[in-house]
Amino acid sequence: EVQLVESGGGLVQPGGSLRLSCAASGFTFRDYWMHWVRQAPGKGLVWVSRIYSDGSNTIYADSVKGRFTISRDNARDTLYLQMNSLRVEDTAVYYCVRDSSYAPDQWGQGTLVTVSS
Amino acid sequence: QSALTQPASVSGSPGQSITISCTGTSSDVGSYNRVSWYQQHPGKAPKFIIYEGTKRPSGVSNRFSGSKSGNTASLTISGLQAEDEADYYCCSYTTSGTWVFGGGTKLTVL
Numbered sequence: 006e007v008q009l010v011e012s013g014g015g016l017v018q019p020g021g022s023l024r025l026s027c028a029a030s031g032f033t034f035r036d037y038w039m040h041w042v043r044q045a046p047g048k049g050l051v052w053v054s055r056i057y058s059d060g061s062n063t064i065y066a067d068s069v070k071g072r073f074t075i076s077r078d079n080a081r082d083t084l085y086l087q088m089n090s091l092r093v094e095d096t097a098v099y100y101c102v103r104d105s106s107y108a109p110d111q112w113g114q115g116t117l118v119t120v121s122s
Numbered sequence: 123q124s125a126l127t128q129p130a131s132v133s134g135s136p137g138q139s140i141t142i143s144c145t146g147t148s149s150d151v152g153s154y155n156r157v158s159w160y161q162q163h164p165g166k167a168p169k170f171i172i173y174e175g176t177k178r179p180s181g182v183s184n185r186f187s188g189s190k191s192g193n194t195a196s197l198t199i200s201g202l203q204a205e206d207e208a209d210y211y212c213c214s215y216t217t218s219g220t221w222v223f224g225g226g227t228k229l230t231v232l
Contacts, residue, residue: 040221049125049226050160050168050211064219067123100167107174108158108213109221112167 007031007111009101014116021091021120027084027101027113035059035079038104041086043097044115051097054086055104069095091120126151126212126224133230139200142227144212145193150222152193156215159188159197162226163208172197199229207231 013025025041041053054065054075063075074087084101098115105111127145134140144151144159151157159172170179172188175195185206187198195214199206212224 042223049209050162050213050223051125052213052221052223055221066220105170105173107177108156108170108215110158110170110173110179112169114167 007103009103009111009113011099011101011113011116014099014118016119016121017091018122019091019093019120022087022089023091023118025086025088025099025101025116025118027086029082029084029101029103032103032111034077034082038106039075039077039084040102040104040109041073041075041084042100042102042109042112043095044100045094045097048097053099056084088118091118093120096120123216123218123220123222126214126222128210128212128224128227130225131228131230133232134199134202135232136202136204138202139198140202140229142197142199142210142212142229144195144197144214144224146195146214146222147193149218150193150214150216151190151195153217154215155190157188157190157195158213159186159195160211160213161206161208162211168211202231204231 072090101113102109103111157175160168162168175190
């Protein structure tokens with residue numbers, strides 16, 4: 006069974022940093038592209054970033070470009086999202102999502118990031 | 123990257139069919155056959171229900187079907203059931219190499 010378990014969320018002040026992790030199991034992690042998708046409270050899904058299976062290529066939504074960094078450790082089956090210069094509008098549940106090569110398919114349960122003073 | 127356009131809400135009675143539209147542009151929905159749909163119940167993670175516009179992942183009910191014409195994709199749910207009440211989101215790959223979601227549609231089963 007595919008499992009994606011996010012961690013690292015919490016309360017942080019504006020301008021602060023946070024690193025999210027996503028532990029993957031139940032599939033060959035190194036073979037898949039991965040995404041981060043977020044959802045502000047009561048709002049819709051917003052794509053954040055994608056990384057190739059070997060980590061060689063990354064891409065970001067304009068809203069987080071230059072502030073967020075996606076990375077992965079295939080030896081540890083773990084995906085990361087380093088978030089710097091956080092803003093109030095970054096408050097959201099952050100989901101780790103596997104890409105099936107057709108589309109983002111398997112989702113974690115999400116971790117809540119709250120940016121507030 | 124502007125969100126794809128979906129109706130905010132749709133409703134239907136048990137047993138009926140409903141269709142949710144998802145309108146994009148020639149830079150996303152219109153360019154690729156890579157539209158996917160997701161179902162999200164309150165407090166839960168989204169569930170993958172349609173990919174490549176028309177295909178169902180294993181285990182997804184055949185009451186869910188997808189289509190696409192030009193810059194607009196659609197999700198149809200036939201034989202509505204109470205458990206279909208949820209939020210539905212479309213998603214498309216874009217010519218910029220990114221992905222974009224629709225704003226979401228709340229389905230109410232009357």
